[in-house]
Amino acid sequence: MTQRRVLSRFGSAILLFCVLQVEGANDGVIIKRFLSYNTKQVGQKLRVVNLKYNRCGPESDPGRLDELEITSTPSGDVLVTLSASTDVDLEPPVQVTVEVYKRLFRSWVRIPCLNNVIGSCVHNDVCQHGFEECPFESLRKNSVPCHCPIAKGTYAFSLVEIPVPRIPQAKIVVGDYKAQVVVRTHNTQIACYNGSATVEALSQ
Template sequence: MFTNFKSIVCVVLFLVSIGAQSKKLKISSGLKWSNCGPPTDPIKLTYLDVTPFPLTIPGIETLSAIVNIARNISSPVEASVTIKKHSFLGWIEIPCVDNIGSCHYDDLCALSPYNDQCPTVFKKLQLPCACPVNEGMYSVKKYPVNIAKIGPHWLEHGMYKGQVTLTSNSVELGCIAFQAALK
């Protein structure tokens, strides 16, 4: 469960962190991202930098991000993740396998194994590790992220695009669209 939770949290936090305040795709280090929800969504990203780019899997990436959360977020937090890979046939949706790919999560808050005590890394970065998540600005500056092998070699290379939509009690919290290259 911890491995799956860790994978889900890393993917969702990374994708949530790539939201923007305009509908236009923004480019940062070759990564394209945008907020695909209405301006009233309480989760917004104001800055993102991922280096080196394109992303290398497996590999170590350096992440810098600033996310603003306009209101307290509590359980349940549903996440719908769609990820597509470009192939000679066009964009093909990656199915959900072992909680990686195009998946739906009923409540990200319920998946957290950290209800009692946050790990040191969360404390050091002053990031929440469980719900509720308080309103505020959360930032990470040049934090190394070790991205483990996630599947067969062909899946770890190529152009990807996707969308993550977070909702709570049928109210949208954030919607992030992205496009990235993996090598």
């Protein structure tokens, strides 16, 4: 599984869209390549601000997103804090449907699915892209699963740091975004959430 898909699971799809602008839609780029990306290249780092989200499914949905916070370090890397729970075991296939829109003047423009990785995509089974071992120490310490099946329960981690490369095309990516994420398994809806955020470019 690529680092792009890892980040999308934690709600960082916007950052991965930036990476695609730099590298092109090459789904074969592995996690080590992303983590060793040349952060000294010309360009700017981005940060996510004004993150808001709300439940769009019924209270009976077994999945809940209790907390999601995305902040930036002084150097421009990302810190992710998340707490989520499920009242049922998640067995494959687990389908995730994502719809992403970017504000253009007074209208919202749908971002198409790019290489079946980022944008408005239907991921028919995210379980196919799990890790045997989670790539971040904080996840391992908190027993957060990175592969299916996922047992019912509450999972949380705090301040997982994700390196962010400089983006030459930063001006293209900055702006206001909104998205909807729906999770289903075996034709049963697990969770539905709407979210919005603003992407800003950090000063050089």
